[in-house]
Amino acid sequence: MEKEPIIALDFPTWKEAEQFLVPFQNEQLYVKVGMELYLQNGPFIIEQLKKMNHRIFLDLKLHDIPNTVGQAMKGLAALDVDIINVHAAGGVEMMKKARAGLDAGAKGGKRPILLAVTQLTSTSEAAMHADQLISVPLQESVLHYAKKAKEAGCDGVVCSVLEAASIREACGEDFYKVTPGIRLKDGNADDQQRIADPAEARKIGSTMIVVGRPITKAADPVAAYHQVKALWGGQA
Template sequence: MEKEPIIALDFPTWEDTEHFLQLFSNESLYVKVGMELYLQNGPAVIEKLKKMNHRIFLDLKLHDIPNTVQQAMKGLANLGVDMINVHAAGGEKMMAAAREGLEQGASGNRPLLLAVTQLTSTSEKQMHKEQLIPVSLEESVLHYAKLTKAAGCDGVVCSVHEAAAIREACGAEFLRVTPGIRLKEDEANDQQRIADPAGARALGSSMIVVGRSITKANKPVEAYQKVKQQWGEITHVK
């Protein structure tokens, strides 16, 4: 279990991001850079975060034909991020191509490669209606997780509610990175399948991603420490 929560830097500009990070007095954090920040500000954001000694999960959810994803990952590997992802709906060949691209482009150890199963904003009813997937949400997520492992990826992005079943099906070393984490007193917002940090720990998450509970808090540093304390109370969970 990763002891540090990953903070989702869901800001539109580098200035907003830098202002937030300055609150942490040069502490080394694990942060997530998603499409909002990366696509509006470019690779320079990654370089600046690395200079500040932060670990980085680049959350772009690539989903395209295998060759396109492979070439994109080959270029992204040069950024030196710690973890990156694709969407499992792209299929096993695409995910395997993503890993190959990372291995081709990385100057040292390649970034950890995850695949998104079902978004934590997606309900089972919505999946049935809009994706025409007739099985349960958990069955869909487990199918994607097994496909991800077969493709040679390191783990999946899933909700906490599927983490234990994925660990049983794919092994304890297969990562279960779970967004949709909220402190109990916070609103769910647009997330459907959520949990608090202690709940995520109990349900078998390997890593948690926390956004608005920290970034929108009145006292972000205190909120981060509260999340970190709840997440890390038991350190032997795998």
């Protein structure tokens, strides 16, 4: 499995993202393009990142009726990104349609890894109860979504590090556990609720980690990236 941290390019414009990437020009990165960057700039962003030979997680969290998500995925597959995702709350049929759309639109038969978002790492158990009227414990909700994602043909889920071990036990070692909410020990939690540092993520069983502000907002982003990479790879 990958041992490169995925950097969240949470910028509003390509100019800002490009400026951030300049010091990394001699490295091939794994980057995440979310709604902020993609919806304001479109496929141009993906084209530019691919020219730089970076691998791409297109984080759009699609959630709509099954047919709409299936058709959207068929079109997005042509972008030839490495990972893409949906919201598990959309249901099994929607996730099945997402998988079918990717299969139909994939270039050369190679489709992106399909992930399903369980509960956002900014969501606390209290907020889940109050806002979503889900009465079970948050861990149980995440595990339920993971099982449904596997049933639907997804390759894995987006979850917090805190749920990675139980998902591995229920869904298998090869089922991806991609974990945002990664923070360094001396850093701020920001708006995240369920967090861990890269070393904890490695020990608990994350497959891949997503790191944003601890790198993008660091005084020296390159140094911060290599610190995260060393912790994630077990070299620090």
